Amino acid sequence: MTTQSIADFLEELASATPTPGGGGAAALMGAMGAGLIAMVAHVTVGKKGQDMQLQEMEQQIKEAGVLRQEFTAMISADAVAFDGLMSAFKLPKHSLDAIDRRALAIQQGYQDATEVPLSCIRACLHGLALAHRSAEQGHRNVLSDSGVAVHALLAALRSAILNVQINVPAIKDQSFVDAALNEVRAAEEEASASAAMTLDVVNARLS
Numbered sequence: 001m002t003t004q005s006i007a008d009f010l011e012e013l014a015s016a017t018p019t020p021g022g023g024g025a026a027a028l029m030g031a032m033g034a035g036l037i038a039m040v041a042h043v044t045v046g047k048k049g050q051d052m053q054l055q056e057m058e059q060q061i062k063e064a065g066v067l068r069q070e071f072t073a074m075i076s077a078d079a080v081a082f083d084g085l086m087s088a089f090k091l092p093k094h095s096l097d098a099i100d101r102r103a104l105a106i107q108q109g110y111q112d113a114t115e116v117p118l119s120c121i122r123a124c125l126h127g128l129a130l131a132h133r134s135a136e137q138g139h140r141n142v143l144s145d146s147g148v149a150v151h152a153l154l155a156a157l158r159s160a161i162l163n164v165q166i167n168v169p170a171i172k173d174q175s176f177v178d179a180a181l182n183e184v185r186a187a188e189e190e191a192s193a194s195a196a197m198t199l200d201v202v203n204a205r206l207s
């Protein structure tokens with residue numbers, strides 16, 4: 001999955017098979033955001049002089065690298081989780097015992113298919129904080145790329161939120177649902193404020 005070419009991934013995304021789906025697409029958007037932040041830092045380090053803070057740029061490269069790896073792993077993890085849910089639905093219903101086992105597997109499947117987008121949301125919040133540092137301290141030539149990273153990470157976060165929202169109505173563990181929805185609400189608030197602030201920085205430095 002994660003060693004595929006972009007063209008092959010998009011072909012599979014477009015096909016009628018359930019994975020990769022919107023969950024994997026969200027993770028890929030996040031990976032692009034993280035990749036762009038690292039690119040901005042690499043370019044900035046490559047420019048001589050000014051008051052560029054080498055340590056900060058090296059730190060951004062490191063954090064963005066870890067994030068990109070996490071997002072990339074989520075592309076596969078989301079496919080595994082959603083395929084697991086699809087398989088649970090196909091379990092037999094030939095006895096009361098089998099029906100119980102199937103119901104349990106479906107519940108586990110929905111929880112797994114919710115945990116991956118929740119991880120994606122957390123990684124996006126970290127990515128958005130990093131994008132703010134990137135927009136403030138990155139080289140002006142690549143300022144737009146810090147902005148593109150913001151858009152990619154916000155799209156990834158909101159996409160992951162949609163995946164949580166479509167899955168939770170099927171989950172019977174109310175404390176799990178409440179925790180997930182509370183986290184989603186807080187994340188949307190933090191992300192929209194953070195993105196707006198960073199896009200203001202981008203616009204201010206552009207003009």
Ligand SMILES: Nc1nc(=O)c2c([nH]1)NC[C@@H]1CN(c3ccc(C(=O)N[C@@H](CCC(=O)O)C(=O)O)cc3)C=[N+]21
Pocket residue numbers: 016017018019020021022023024078081082086112113114116117163166167
């Ligand atoms: N973590 C997570 N990742 C997702 O990608 C994700 C998700 N949660 N939650 C729900 C949505 C919706 N989604 C579907 C994609 C294709 C079919 C699909 O192709 N279904 C076929 C056949 C499925 C089969 O049986 O193989 C059908 O219904 O006819 C269904 C549903 C992915 N989502």
